[in-house]
Amino acid sequence: MMQLGQYPAPTLVIAHFSDPHFRGDDDGMFGVIDTRANLVAALDHLERSGSAPKAIVFTGDLADLGEPGAYRRLRASVEPVANRMGTRLIWVMGNHDERAAFRRELLDESEPVETEPAPHDRVYDIDGLRIVVIDTTVPGYHHGELSDAQLDWLAGVLASPAPLGTLLAMHHPPIPTTVEVMAILELQRQDRLAAVVAGTDVRGILAGHLHYSTHGMFAGIPVSVAAASCYTIDVATPSTALSGVSGGQSFSLVSVYDDQIVHSTVPVGDFTAVTGFTDAFLENLSRMSPHDRLEAFSSKRSPYTVADIEAL
Ligand SMILES: [Fe+2]
Numbered sequence: 001m002m003q004l005g006q007y008p009a010p011t012l013v014i015a016h017f018s019d020p021h022f023r024g025d026d027d028g029m030f031g032v033i034d035t036r037a038n039l040v041a042a043l044d045h046l047e048r049s050g051s052a053p054k055a056i057v058f059t060g061d062l063a064d065l066g067e068p069g070a071y072r073r074l075r076a077s078v079e080p081v082a083n084r085m086g087t088r089l090i091w092v093m094g095n096h097d098e099r100a101a102f103r104r105e106l107l108d109e110s111e112p113v114e115t116e117p118a119p120h121d122r123v124y125d126i127d128g129l130r131i132v133v134i135d136t137t138v139p140g141y142h143h144g145e146l147s148d149a150q151l152d153w154l155a156g157v158l159a160s161p162a163p164l165g166t167l168l169a170m171h172h173p174p175i176p177t178t179v180e181v182m183a184i185l186e187l188q189r190q191d192r193l194a195a196v197v198a199g200t201d202v203r204g205i206l207a208g209h210l211h212y213s214t215h216g217m218f219a220g221i222p223v224s225v226a227a228a229s230c231y232t233i234d235v236a237t238p239s240t241a242l243s244g245v246s247g248g249q250s251f252s253l254v255s256v257y258d259d260q261i262v263h264s265t266v267p268v269g270d271f272t273a274v275t276g277f278t279d280a281f282l283e284n285l286s287r288m289s290p291h292d293r294l295e296a297f298s299s300k301r302s303p304y305t306v307a308d309i310e311a312l
Pocket residue numbers: 019021060061094096209210211228
């Protein structure tokens with residue numbers, strides 16, 4: 001990536017997907033949603049973008065009903081793309097997931113059948129960026145909770161900083177929602193999490209669950225919620241009840257810089273390209289001095305036309 005402004009290229013990029021809600025035996029949802037086709041389109045968009053993410057983080061609700069077959073089908077859809085891009089896959093538990101099937105089918109791990117599956121809490125090192133996955137799910141329920149043991153574990157992990165800082169990845173976002181019914185399903189007792197993460201090297205919180213892209217702050221830390229890849233929730237409706245729609249699916253690109261992290265929402269759909277520049281055009285701009293570049297591309301009295309710059 002060439003540098004045409006004040007910032008160099010990001011140190012690394014992470015792709016943030018959420019809520020694919022795969023089914024065990026078919027792809028349909030509500031008669032109009034094709035969960036697999038929607039995710040494949042989003043992954044295809046990511047792969048064609050050349051963004052080269054170091055990891056793809058899926059913030060939960062990977063399966064709709066927690067069936068083992070849903071995880072197998074999800075894995076078959078995602079792993080070939082991740083392998084081609086040479087990117088890590090990071091899976092987060094959501095309230096629609098079931099821990100035992102999640103572990104067995106996605107992570108090739110198994111637990112003794114008589115054991116209640118433990119929360120899926122993990123630490124990943126992505127070229128110096130620490131991604132901490134924490135499981136906010138409550139078996140048998142859709143709201144979120146974190147146990148004392150999980151919070152103690154998180155405090156222990158965060159006791160020493162990582163070279164590029166930490167991203168916390170969780171399903172239930174610790175920010176308010178204006179979709180009133182979803183507020184019932186929020187992460188409970190968020191003050192306890194705030195006490196653990198405040199003042200640490202956590203630079204961002206990635207979450208899902210809400211099915212619409214939204215951002216906020218929690219304990220001084222930016223929170224970014226990626227919309228679902230299956231169906232989305234329209235927050236701008238007259239009703240404050242839930243309105244799920246077939247459209248508006250997106251994923252996020254998380255660009256990690258030395259002094260900040262930028263979250264960019266990427267809409268997924270069959271859009272008509274209406275304008276743009278060629279790589280050669282940018283290449284020519286990059287060869288100019290900063291002054292000439294401003295005159296060529298910023299000045300409203302620019303002496304250059306697009307054809308001039310392409311011909312330079
Ligand atoms: Fe969901």
